[in-house]
Amino acid sequence: MDLISSLALGFSVALDPINILYCFIGVLLGTLVGVLPGIGPTATIAMLLPITFTLGPETSLIMLAGIYYGAQYGGSTTAILINLPGESSSAVTAIDGYQMARKGRAGAALATAAIGSFFAGTVATLLLAFFAPPLARAALNFGAPEYFSLIVLGLLVSIALAHGSILKALAMIVLGLLLGMVGQDIYTGTPRFTFGVRELFGGLNFVAVAVGVFGVAEILRNLENEKEREVGVKAVTNLWLTKDDIRRIVGPVLRGTALGSVLGVLPGGGHILSSFASYSAEKRLSKTPEEFGKGAIEGVAGPESANNAAAQTSFIPLMTLGIPAHPVMALMIGAFILQGITPGPNVINEEPALFWGIIASMWIGNLLLVILNLPLIGLWVKMLTIPYRVLFPAIVLFACIGTFSINQNIYDIYAIAFFGIVGYLLIRFGCEPAPLLLGFVLGPLLEEHLRRAMIISRGDPMIFVERPISATLLGMALLAVIVAVLPSIRKKRNEVFVEED
Amino acid sequence: MALNASRNDLASGALFVALGGYFALEGLKYDFGTPFRMGPGFMPVVLGGVLVALGVAVAATGIGKPDAEAAPAWPWRGIALVLGTILFFAATIRGLGFIPVVLIAGFATALSSSRNSLLAALVVSAGLCVLCLLIFKVGLGLQLPLFGPWLRF
Numbered sequence: 043m044d045l046i047s048s049l050a051l052g053f054s055v056a057l058d059p060i061n062i063l064y065c066f067i068g069v070l071l072g073t074l075v076g077v078l079p080g081i082g083p084t085a086t087i088a089m090l091l092p093i094t095f096t097l098g099p100e101t102s103l104i105m106l107a108g109i110y111y112g113a114q115y116g117g118s119t120t121a122i123l124i125n126l127p128g129e130s131s132s133a134v135t136a137i138d139g140y141q142m143a144r145k146g147r148a149g150a151a152l153a154t155a156a157i158g159s160f161f162a163g164t165v166a167t168l169l170l171a172f173f174a175p176p177l178a179r180a181a182l183n184f185g186a187p188e189y190f191s192l193i194v195l196g197l198l199v200s201i202a203l204a205h206g207s208i209l210k211a212l213a214m215i216v217l218g219l220l221l222g223m224v225g226q227d228i229y230t231g232t233p234r235f236t237f238g239v240r241e242l243f244g245g246l247n248f249v250a251v252a253v254g255v256f257g258v259a260e261i262l263r264n265l266e267n268e269k270e271r272e273v274g275v276k277a278v279t280n281l282w283l284t285k286d287d288i289r290r291i292v293g294p295v296l297r298g299t300a301l302g303s304v305l306g307v308l309p310g311g312g313h314i315l316s317s318f319a320s321y322s323a324e325k326r327l328s329k330t331p332e333e334f335g336k337g338a339i340e341g342v343a344g345p346e347s348a349n350n351a352a353a354q355t356s357f358i359p360l361m362t363l364g365i366p367a368h369p370v371m372a373l374m375i376g377a378f379i380l381q382g383i384t385p386g387p388n389v390i391n392e393e394p395a396l397f398w399g400i401i402a403s404m405w406i407g408n409l410l411l412v413i414l415n416l417p418l419i420g421l422w423v424k425m426l427t428i429p430y431r432v433l434f435p436a437i438v439l440f441a442c443i444g445t446f447s448i449n450q451n452i453y454d455i456y457a458i459a460f461f462g463i464v465g466y467l468l469i470r471f472g473c474e475p476a477p478l479l480l481g482f483v484l485g486p487l488l489e490e491h492l493r494r495a496m497i498i499s500r501g502d503p504m505i506f507v508e509r510p511i512s513a514t515l516l517g518m519a520l521l522a523v524i525v526a527v528l529p530s531i532r533k534k535r536n537e538v539f540v541e542e543d
Numbered sequence: 544m545a546l547n548a549s550r551n552d553l554a555s556g557a558l559f560v561a562l563g564g565y566f567a568l569e570g571l572k573y574d575f576g577t578p579f580r581m582g583p584g585f586m587p588v589v590l591g592g593v594l595v596a597l598g599v600a601v602a603a604t605g606i607g608k609p610d611a612e613a614a615p616a617w618p619w620r621g622i623a624l625v626l627g628t629i630l631f632f633a634a635t636i637r638g639l640g641f642i643p644v645v646l647i648a649g650f651a652t653a654l655s656s657s658r659n660s661l662l663a664a665l666v667v668s669a670g671l672c673v674l675c676l677l678i679f680k681v682g683l684g685l686q687l688p689l690f691g692p693w694l695r696f
Contacts, residue, residue, distance in 0.1 A: 093678075207552075209604060213559045213597040220566045220590050227583035232573055234583055235566070258625065265621030265655060431659050435652040435667055436674070438625060439645060442632045443675055447685050455633035459626045464558075466622075470614075471555035493581045501579030 049171060052398025056406050061104050061399070064097065066414075068105035069407050072112020073415060077120050077422045078433065083113035085260060087373045088252035089437065091380060092444035099381040100396050104403040106377050107357070110370050111163065111404065114353045115411050118155045118346055119422050122148060132349065134317045138334060138341030145337050152419060153283055154291055154339055155346040156412050162299040162347035163408035166354035169303055170361075171401050174390065177362040181387035186494040187505050191515035193488045196365040197480060198519045201526050208526055210473045218481020219488060221246060228490055241453040248376045250454040251482055253441040254461025255475045256369070261434045262466040291343035294324050298347030306352030307359065320348035354404055361397060362387055365484075369476040372483045380448075550614065552605020559598030567591025624655035640691030641680065645672045 055061060075086045087106055094102030117132035122139035135155065142151040184192065197219075201211045224235045225245030236242040283291075298320040305316035324344040325334045334341050357374075359365045364386030366372040378385040383393060390397045415422070445454050465475055499505035507513045566587050576582025628651045636644050649668030653659045659667065679685040 207601065207604070209597060209601045210555060213555075213594060213601060216590050216594045216597060217559065217562060220562070220587065220594065223566075223587050223590075227573075230574070230583050232583040234573060234587065235569055258629070261625060262618055262621055265618040265625075266615045429658070431653070431656040431663075432667055434656070435649050436671055438628060438652045439649055439671055439675060440678075442629060442636075442648070443645070443679050443685070446632075446636060447679065447687075450686075452633045452636065455629060455636075459629040459633075462629065463622070463626060467558060468555060471551040471558070473555055489586045492586070496578055496581060501577060503578070 045171060048175075048394065048398050049402060051394060052171075052400075052402030055100055055395050055399030056104065056402035061101055061403065062406065064101045064105040065108045065403050065407050066410055068108020069112035069115075069410050069414060072109035072114075073116035073119075073411070073422070074112075074425065075109070076113035076116020076118075077425055078116075078428070083110050084369050084373065085253075085257040085437070086113070087370060087377075088249060088256050089440050089444055091249045091252070091373065091377055092448045094377060095380055095448055099378075099383060099393070100399045102381065103374070103377055103396065103400055104407075106374060107400055107404060108407045108410075110374075111350065111353050111407060112411060114350055115155075115159055115415065116422070118159075119152065119415070119419070120426065122151045122155065122342070123423060124426060132317070132346075134321045134345040135342055137321070138336075138338050141335065141337035142339065142342065147337065150283055150287060150339065151342050153416065154287070154342045156415055157283075158291065158295045158298065158343045158347035159350040160408050160412045161295055162302060162351035163354055163411075164405060165299050166303050166306070166351040167401060167404045167408070170354060170358055170404075171398075174358055174362050174397075174401075177358065178387040178390045181363050184387070184511070185509075186491045186498060187509050187512045188515065190488065190491040190495050191506055191512040191519070192363060192365060193484050193491065195515045195519040195522070196359075196363075197477075197484060197488075199522045201477065201523070207472065208523075211477050214468070214473050214475070214477040215481040218478040218483075219485040221251065221478075222482045222485020223489065228486070229493065239453060241451050245486070246457055246482075247445065247449065247451070247454040248379070248483065249445050249448060250457035251461050252373060252376065252479060253445060254458045255465035255479060257437055257441050258458060258462030259465030259469050259475065261437060262462065263469060264430060264434070287339055290339050293327075294320070294340045294344035295347045297323060297327075298344040299351045302348035302351030303355045305348075306355035316348040316352040317345035320344040350408075357400075357404075360385060361389060361400070364389075366480060369479050372476075372479050375483050547607060547609060549605030549608050549610050551610055552608075553602050556598045556600075556602025556605065559601060560595050561598075563591045563594025563596075563598055565591075567595065618655075620657065621655040624651050628652045628655075635693075636687070636691075638691045638693040640688045640694060641676070641685075642672060642689050643691075643694065645675050 056065070071086065071090070072083060075083060087109055090106065090109065094105060097105070114132070118135045118139065121132040121136035122143050125136050125140035139151045139155070142148065197215050201208055201215075222245070224242060226233050226243050233243050298316075301320050301323065302316040305319065321334075321341060321344060324338075324340045325331050328334065328338070328340060330338070356368060356371060360371045360374055364375065364384065366375050375385050378389075383389060383396070441458060442455055445458060446452070448454070465478075468478075469475060495505055496503070505512075506516060568591075570584045570587030570591055573584030573587070574582030575584045575588060628648045631651070632644055632648050646668050649671040650664050653664035653667040654661075680687075680689075
């Protein structure tokens with residue numbers, strides 16, 4: 043199938059009224075959680091996973107994808123209006139966006155963010171459509187050793203996701219892998235770590251682990267130190283850009299899109315990195331660098347385009363290899379699995395409607411975001427006044443009812459409580475939860491491919507370095523670790539993440 | 544601080560050692576197998592051992608480097624009420640049914656924030672109950688009795 047007919051198929055799926063409706067709900071919810079500091083897309087998608095169980099595969103994945111890029115967008119609204127990034131990737135937007143808002147140019151800043159995001163989203167979606175199929179075709183030749191090496195690569199690059207100690211990130215990955223072993227062994231059927239509880243034979247519920255580690259742990263973390271937020275800008279007027287503004291944002295939007303598209307493919311928080319990279323690039327290229335930090339429109343246009351482009355291209359490794367680039371993508375894997383689809387290179391051939399439907403829906407979702415957000419900005423400003431103390435009981439209840447509704451299994455609920463407290467302790471002690479979740483998702487796959495590869499090679503581990511693709515992947519994994527450990531990069535990485543808090 | 548080490552590193556290291564140790568010891572009960580045909584115990588024992596080693600390493604890096612900031616206060620009330628609510632939900636959802644469990648659970652979690660008064664918590668839980676009914680019962684058709692068998696006479 044060539045690109046045009048594939049895209050036509052995709053649009054026929056994405057333009058189905060039901061799918062448009064759920065895409066709309068997705069971007070609306072995403073914007074909502076993006077706007078509200080304290081609940082991120084990871085927790086939201088984790089909570090909504092059980093709900094999507096009742097929908098068809100296309101519809102549910104379209105909605106979840108919508109939440110993800112909607113949240114990127116909503117985060118920038120909060121950043122501009124109250125100088126508090128709703129999402130980590132919009133931390134940079136806050137620097138100049140808030141200054142613009144203080145000068146009474148909040149409308150222009152929001153419009154710039156919307157236009158930049160839309161343009162970047164459109165370009166990155168096209169890139170996804172171009173590059174995903176050939177990559178998936180290459181991945182079809184992968185055998186067990188290649189998959190094993192690929193998973194190792196995916197896990198090790200996820201270290202870049204975590205700020206702080208690399209040792210802790212490694213330990214979290216290993217803990218995640220171990221948790222993934224709970225349940226019956228795939229080859230012999232031996233129940234492992236189940237305490238004799240029948241309900242655990244199928245393994246720990248992914249949703250319960252995700253909701254516990256990201257949702258409940260985050261709530262406990264917020265309860266440590268409660269404070270109310272203040273909305274600085276009460277009303278937004280004049281969304282139109284002047285001719286001069288438009289002239290100034292063209293360059294930053296183009297450069298931001300390019301940077302974001304490339305960095306988004308890299309596993310490990312590419313969207314955060316790309317907005318920082320774009321900001322510093324614009325500052326360096328600008329004829330008036332002293333304006334940056336005081337309300338330069340370029341400082342909003344570049345990073346916003348970059349993080350939205352990265353949000354789209356981070357779907358490439360997920361859709362072609364089944365390897366998540368960051369925690370939200372790990373949740374998307376969970377969503378695929380809930381629908382009985384194994385994400386990976388086969389999706390494009392076996393479920394073309396799903397594959398192209400998601401891609402087409404991204405473009406529609408981006409369009410919806412622009413239509414939705416500019417007129418509704420007043421509503422989002424109002425949302426910011428909802429206190430957290432009302433929100434979090436809702437999160438806890440939705441999580442419990444939602445998780446219960448998947449399998450009607452009360453052990454899944456106990457698992458939420460267990461992972462809530464373990465996750466809270468680990469986060470409190472300075473460990474990032476994201477690598478744990480990646481490890482948990484990829485653990486069973488890792489074990490299966492390792493054991494299969496060893497059977498193929500009759501117990502000779504050299505098989506992983508003798509096969510060229512596998513060896514290359516392992517080499518890249520090694521490189522990722524070395525790069526993460528290098529002192530100069532470490533310092534840079536710390537700088538990037540320090541500003542984020 | 545009297546302790547000349549990072550409490551965070553020591554605590555997380557200990558947690559990793561404990562969890563890794565559990566998986567490795569429990570894994571020893573299963574067939575280990577050979578590299579050619581790995582048994583169900585192979586990966587847990589190996590990875591558990593790695594986790595113990597990483598835990599020791601994490602703790603070791605913290606020695607001599609006390610935490611820069613004092614640890615935030617423990618949110619005891621939040622931990623007790625939020626986790627308690629989740630456990631309560633699991634234990635009673637089948638017996639008491641949807642409405643009573645959601646009302647009580649919503650009330651208890653709302654109280655875990657010191658900013659919610661009793662009245663505010665009541666309002667929140669009633670509102671949430673209506674919302675959850677609409678979303679899960681009406682919207683998604685969740686199969687769960689509104690009032691469970693424990694409440695039928």
